Amino acid sequence: MNAAIRAATLIGRSLGVDVLGVEHGYRGLIEDAFVPLGAAQVQDILREGGTILGTARCKEFHRREVRDHARAILRNRGVDGLVVIGGNGSLTGAQAIADPTESDTPPLVVGVPASIDNDLGVTGLAIGVDTAMNTIVEACDKIADTATSHDRTFIIEVMGRDCGYLAMTSAIAAGADLALFPEAGRDETSIVDAIVDTVLSVRERPRRSRRVIVVKAEGVHVPVERLKVLVDERLRARVPDADPAMIETRVTVLGHVVRGGRPSAFDRLLGSRLANVAVRALVDGQSHKMVAWMPPVELPEEIGARSPADPYCWLVDLAAALVETDNLLRGRSPLARWRAGAFDEIGDALLM
Numbered sequence: 001m002n003a004a005i006r007a008a009t010l011i012g013r014s015l016g017v018d019v020l021g022v023e024h025g026y027r028g029l030i031e032d033a034f035v036p037l038g039a040a041q042v043q044d045i046l047r048e049g050g051t052i053l054g055t056a057r058c059k060e061f062h063r064r065e066v067r068d069h070a071r072a073i074l075r076n077r078g079v080d081g082l083v084v085i086g087g088n089g090s091l092t093g094a095q096a097i098a099d100p101t102e103s104d105t106p107p108l109v110v111g112v113p114a115s116i117d118n119d120l121g122v123t124g125l126a127i128g129v130d131t132a133m134n135t136i137v138e139a140c141d142k143i144a145d146t147a148t149s150h151d152r153t154f155i156i157e158v159m160g161r162d163c164g165y166l167a168m169t170s171a172i173a174a175g176a177d178l179a180l181f182p183e184a185g186r187d188e189t190s191i192v193d194a195i196v197d198t199v200l201s202v203r204e205r206p207r208r209s210r211r212v213i214v215v216k217a218e219g220v221h222v223p224v225e226r227l228k229v230l231v232d233e234r235l236r237a238r239v240p241d242a243d244p245a246m247i248e249t250r251v252t253v254l255g256h257v258v259r260g261g262r263p264s265a266f267d268r269l270l271g272s273r274l275a276n277v278a279v280r281a282l283v284d285g286q287s288h289k290m291v292a293w294m295p296p297v298e299l300p301e302e303i304g305a306r307s308p309a310d311p312y313c314w315l316v317d318l319a320a321a322l323v324e325t326d327n328l329l330r331g332r333s334p335l336a337r338w339r340a341g342a343f344d345e346i347g348d349a350l351l352m
Helices: 002-014 025-030 064-077 088-097 129-150 165-174 188-202 224-238 255-259 265-283 318-329 334-351
Strands: 020-022 034-036 081-086 108-113 153-158 178-180 212-217 249-253 289-293 304-306 313-317
Touching (some): 002 265, 025 064, 064 088, 108 265, 108 318, 129 249, 153 188, 165 212, 178 188, 224 249, 265 289, 289 318, 318 334
Parallel strands (some): 108 289, 153 212, 153 249
Antiparallel strands (some): 020 034, 304 313
16 A cells, blocks of 8 residues: 555655545544645655554544545545545545535545455456465465475464455465365365365375365354364264374465555555546546446446556446445455456366
């Protein structure tokens, strides 16, 4: 997100706009926590992970009177437009603060998608996804070294909330043997069966490649420690004479390590390009938009159009993006169905 903050600041200043940062998101907004941003403040932040402005949840922002207070602060500050960088909650807040039914003079808003889970509708990628994926793959590669040396089975849990994108893509990139993701809709028994069948299938390989790597999304609602117990029990039942060391699984939960670290080159470029388009849209007087990166589906004209500032960025209707986000998370969107179906089709190939 720092790349986006930096680009928004530099582009805004070049266009003659005064740029302020809001510390800790909507919490900072209602507390009037503004800081001036210029070249000196953002010069070296491109390589830093996280966000120099900080972030915080703000449940009070659901209330109309709190949003009215926030709009009053913006008016007092002379702020005409907001670039909101974040995920579903942040962009929902952006839509609310710019609601014309709540104010005669709402601020202009343009959203920039930032979520390592890649769970936002309409955009092909969000800021943070590439860095998180690289972190997962690097960890899987290191774990695979141990797994290969000892013929171990590892279940590696990755972040993603209710979206399995990180588990799907990192499993392919890391050469995993199985990926577990919520979009597949498997119950506990079928998940355990899938892991056991995978382990037994891999054990039939030549000696050099008997390690098993299973990547599990945190949105798969079987706790990883319970999954280990069930898999070990099933393996002992299926292969009662096997060496326990050969079939006992190991668990690694990557957790919040996936959210940190220096951003990848692609993420730095992505954040910069999305913020560039967002600021220029605000200066042009546009509002209720989100900047999308190469939408994965064909968009009708009423939802969005390619940005003249960047051939890979689209300005899409913010409300439509939020609706599609909800559809994506509930498995109702064509993209969610495609993700699950496409991975099922290649699942057998992972074991070859």
